[in-house]
Amino acid sequence: MTSEDPQVEQEPVGEVSPSFAELGLDDRVLAALRDVGYETPSPIQAATIPPLLAGRDVVGLAQTGTGKTAAFALPLLSRLDLAQKTPQALVLAPTRELALQVCEAFERYAAHLRGVKVLPVYGGQGYGVQLSALRRGVHVVVGTPGRIMDHLDKGTLDLSELRFLVLDEADEMLNMGFAEDVETILADTPDDKNVALFSATMPSQIRRISKKYLHDPIEITVKNKTTTSANTTQRYLLVSYPQKVDALTRILEVENFEGMIVFVRTKNETEMLAEKLRARGYSAAAINGDVVQAQRERTVNQLKSGKLDILVATDVAARGLDVERISHVVNYDIPTDTESYVHRIGRTGRAGRSGDAISFVTPRERYLLRHIEKATRQPLTQMQLPSVEDVNVTRLARFDDAITEALAQSGRIERFRDIISHYMSEHDVPEVDVAAALAVVAQGETPLLLDESAQMRAPREERAGGERADRGGRGGDRGDRPQRGERRPRGRSDVPMATYRIAVGKRHKVEPRQIVGAIANEGGLSRGDFGHIQIRPDFSLVELPAELPGQAWEALQSTRISGKLIELRRDDGPQSRGGRRDGGDGDAGRDERPRKPRHKRD
Numbered sequence: 123m124t125s126e127d128p129q130v131e132q133e134p135v136g137e138v139s140p141s142f143a144e145l146g147l148d149d150r151v152l153a154a155l156r157d158v159g160y161e162t163p164s165p166i167q168a169a170t171i172p173p174l175l176a177g178r179d180v181v182g183l184a185q186t187g188t189g190k191t192a193a194f195a196l197p198l199l200s201r202l203d204l205a206q207k208t209p210q211a212l213v214l215a216p217t218r219e220l221a222l223q224v225c226e227a228f229e230r231y232a233a234h235l236r237g238v239k240v241l242p243v244y245g246g247q248g249y250g251v252q253l254s255a256l257r258r259g260v261h262v263v264v265g266t267p268g269r270i271m272d273h274l275d276k277g278t279l280d281l282s283e284l285r286f287l288v289l290d291e292a293d294e295m296l297n298m299g300f301a302e303d304v305e306t307i308l309a310d311t312p313d314d315k316n317v318a319l320f321s322a323t324m325p326s327q328i329r330r331i332s333k334k335y336l337h338d339p340i341e342i343t344v345k346n347k348t349t350t351s352a353n354t355t356q357r358y359l360l361v362s363y364p365q366k367v368d369a370l371t372r373i374l375e376v377e378n379f380e381g382m383i384v385f386v387r388t389k390n391e392t393e394m395l396a397e398k399l400r401a402r403g404y405s406a407a408a409i410n411g412d413v414v415q416a417q418r419e420r421t422v423n424q425l426k427s428g429k430l431d432i433l434v435a436t437d438v439a440a441r442g443l444d445v446e447r448i449s450h451v452v453n454y455d456i457p458t459d460t461e462s463y464v465h466r467i468g469r470t471g472r473a474g475r476s477g478d479a480i481s482f483v484t485p486r487e488r489y490l491l492r493h494i495e496k497a498t499r500q501p502l503t504q505m506q507l508p509s510v511e512d513v514n515v516t517r518l519a520r521f522d523d524a525i526t527e528a529l530a531q532s533g534r535i536e537r538f539r540d541i542i543s544h545y546m547s548e549h550d551v552p553e554v555d556v557a558a559a560l561a562v563v564a565q566g567e568t569p570l571l572l573d574e575s576a577q578m579r580a581p582r583e584e585r586a587g588g589e590r591a592d593r594g595g596r597g598g599d600r601g602d603r604p605q606r607g608e609r610r611p612r613g614r615s616d617v618p619m620a621t622y623r624i625a626v627g628k629r630h631k632v633e634p635r636q637i638v639g640a641i642a643n644e645g646g647l648s649r650g651d652f653g654h655i656q657i658r659p660d661f662s663l664v665e666l667p668a669e670l671p672g673q674a675w676e677a678l679q680s681t682r683i684s685g686k687l688i689e690l691r692r693d694d695g696p697q698s699r700g701g702r703r704d705g706g707d708g709d710a711g712r713d714e715r716p717r718k719p720r721h722k723r724d
Contacts, residue, residue, distance in 0.1 A: 145171045148200035150234035155196075158230055159438055164189035164461075166344040171197045174318060179339040181332050182320040189461070191227045194288045194318045198262070199232050201286070207259030209279070211286040212311070214267055214304060216294040218244040218643070219486060223458050224264045224290065238262070243279075245269045245643035246677060253278055267295060267303035268643050272682065274310065284311045292321040292328055294489075299635040301327060308335045354471035357505040358456075358481040358491060365507075366454060366482055367398055372508040373452070373480065374404060374432075376516045381425055381447035384434045385466050387455040395454065396434040406432035409439040437462050443469055453481035456490050460497035480505070485648040521561075619653050620668035624688035627660045632683055637662060640688070644681040645674035663693055 142155050142163055163171065166184045173180055174197035184190050198211050215221040225242040232238040241255045243265030252269075256278060263270075263279070273279035287308070289295065295304055308317075308331070317336050321328050332339060361369045370384070384406075386392055392408035399406035407421050407430055418439070424430035426445050435443075437457070451470045457463045463481075471477030481502065483491050495501050529535060542556055624641075626632050634655045641647060641664065653665025670678075678690045 140168060142196075146175050146200075147171065147196055148235075151196055151200050151231055154231050154233040154235075157233060160192075164193075164344075166190050166342065167193045167196070169342045169344065170194065170318070173340045174198070174316065175200060177316055179316060179336040180318045181324075181336065181339045181341045182318065183324055183341070183343040184320060184322070189459070190290070190320050191224055192231065194290075194320070195224070195228050195231050198286050198288070199228070199235060199238070202235070202238065202261055203285075204235070204237055204261070206261070206283060208283045209256075209260055209263045209281060210284065211262040211288070212270070212281060212284055212307075213262070213264040213288040213290055214270065214295065214307065215264060215290045216266065216298055216300065217489065218246060218266060219458075219490075220291065221264045221266055228262055228264070240264065243269050243273065245681075246646040249278075256280075266643060267300040267307065268640060270307060271303045274307070275682075275685070281307075281311050284315050286316045286318075287311060289317070289319045289321075292319050292331070293323050293325060296325070296327055297635075298639050299633060300639070305331065305335075353475065354467055354477040354479050356467065356479045356481075356500065356502045358483050358502045359505050359507060360488075361482050361484065361507065363484055367395070369482065369507055370399075370452065370454065371402055372513055374399075375513045376508045377450060377478070379431075379450040379478075381428075381430075381445060382432045382450040382452060383440060383443070383448055383466075383469050384432060384452045384454050385440070385457070386434060386436065389436060391455075392434045392436060392439075396432075399432055399434070404432055405430050406434060408434045410436045411438050413439065437465065440466070440469065445469070446475070448477070449475075450478045450480065453479070456481050456483055456487050456494075458490060460494050463494050464498065485650060617651070618668040619665045621654075621693045622664050622666050622690055623693040624662050624664060624683070624690055625660075626683045626686050626688055627658045627662050629659055630684045630686060632657060632662065636683055637664060640681055640683045641666070641678060641690075644677045645670070646677070647674060 140163065142152055142160065145163065145168070147155075166182060167189050170180055170182055170190075170193040174194060180194075182190060182193065184193075194213075202210060213221075213224055215224055221242050221244050225240050228238075228240045232240065239255070239258070239260040240262045241252065241260040241264070243252050243263055245266060245268055252273070256273075270279065274281070289304065292304075295301075317339075319328070319332060319336065319339070359369060359373075374382075384395065386395060389410040389412055392410045396406045396408035407424070409418050409421055413421070421430065421433065422443065422445065425433050426447060428447065433440075434454075448470045451467050453463070453466060457466060467477070467479035470479065481491070481494075491502065542553075545551070546553065546556060624637070626637075634657070637655055637657075638649065638652055642649065642651070647666070651667055654663070655665070656663040675690075678688065681688050681690070
């Protein structure tokens with residue numbers, strides 16, 4: 123399947139797009155597309171699906187958000203042999219998040235293909251779940267290169283009958299130090315497989331891989347034309363998963379909004395979040411794909427009339443929604459593609475009105491933020507979580523306004539004045555105390571002002587667990603990974619750090635990015651969890667949080683870099699290593715930390 127110098131055919135992308143039915147897809151796949159509401163293919167889909175259905179290799183140059191997942195998933199599903207139990211398709215993705223998103227897309231598109239099995243394979247998840255699924259038989263495997271290599275080394279993943287291989291976001295995989303793993307996987311799979319490579323850019327290394335491992339590929343280039351409204355102020359808030367509800371509540375307290383749409387990813391979450399908001403005293407309702415049309419219309423009319431202030435919705439449910447009263451859009455779950463982002467925030471700032479869009483971004487989702495900024499050519503402004511003081515100032519201002527509004531109702535005030543005077547004379551109580559008592563009665567059990575000490579959310583275990591629980595509780599992978607040439611002088615300033623020793627060093631030809639990639643992948647850590655990295659001749663020193671979660675520690679015991687177990691352990695200085703701290707290498711004492719990239723990154 124290799125070719126020394128294949129002739130790359132440049133595929134033009136036309137302005138007029140055919141329908142999905144005209145592309146030659148399986149009828150069952152077309153039925154699934156109708157279910158999810160897809161009508162016409164995006165340019166990358168229209169150009170990529172026919173050659174992949176015909177068995178041609180493809181190089182697709184496209185940004186995230188152009189619809190490339192469907193571009194390879196739809197033809198691949200249309201060509202599956204459901205009788206074959208060994209894996210037929212392998213999709214390599216750079217991050218755990220992307221692998222999970224691709225799996226979810228495959229499952230949506232395979233809804234009418236009875237018996238199709240799709241398995242995500244990534245670091246941080248126990249091997250048991252993956253091994254059980256592989257023994258039962260799967261058709262499509264979607265995974266990160268490191269964990270795929272682990273399974274190949276253990277002999278637990280059989281790719282001998284592989285028919286399709288997809289490299290998704292190939293440039294990101296190479297930036298993360300996966301080039302060797304990717305080439306090993308490509309070389310160890312059948313020569314007659316059908317290969318699709320997708321990348322936002324075409325660096326020389328990608329070009330070399332294309333020439334070496336793809337056979338006469340068609341090269342397709344698509345530019346993303348998505349833009350956002352100049353009338354909409356776009357902000358983002360860095361927040362961990364378990365903090366999201368509290369963060370949203372504080373934003374609702376301090377933002378001056380009329381109507382709001384809060385976007386989440388799943389149907390279940392629309393109901394759960396709407397219920398939590400109602401419990402906090404907000405007028406909120408959920409709409410999703412399961413809500414019948416009559417109920418949807420009633421809910422939208424309530425939002426238009428002001429009887430409802432907050433709508434919690436999925437992308438599909440909010441399609442075509444046009445309510446002038448919507449002043450704010452909150453991406454409670456940041457969308458995974460830029461087209462969805464543009465569609466979401468387009469619900470506000472319409473007809474010349476100003477609007478606000480706020481996106482919640484967990485540490486593992488910063489790469490999605492970068493994709494959105496790059497595709498829309500518009501940076502988002504970082505905002506800070508409103509403080510307890512901010513919330514209390516707003517509450518006091520609203521309390522003052524309520525008093526002023528009540529005083530303006532002279533007729534009603536006059537009727538109550540005699541009652542209060544009678545109480546004061548009977549009980550000899552000052553006016554201010556009576557007013558305070560009435561405020562207590564009006565306020566009820568909920569305190570008017572927040573108590574800062576009660577708001578403290580401490581345990582690091584909750585934060586770490588919540589970040590891993592992000593993406594529906596399934597954790598992140600390499601979304602917060604240092605890119606090529608990044609340097610970070612220290613870990614998170616709010617977390618105590620400790621030095622750990624790993625049993626790979628210069629003679630194993632490791633680089634900082636490989637260390638960060640492997641440890642973050644298997645241990646479920648983020649880039650912010652890494653401090654100094656010092657690579658010595660026979661070992662390396664890595665600064666990590668002093669209190670690693672038990673799950674991370676356990677996973678890292680079986681982690682390999684360059685095929686060697688890292689044997690992670692705490693480092694207590696030169697004595698624990700049985701020698702000098704610099705390992706006898708005069709140059710090894712220099713920090714070899716990931717360098718800070720030119721663009722703002724996690």
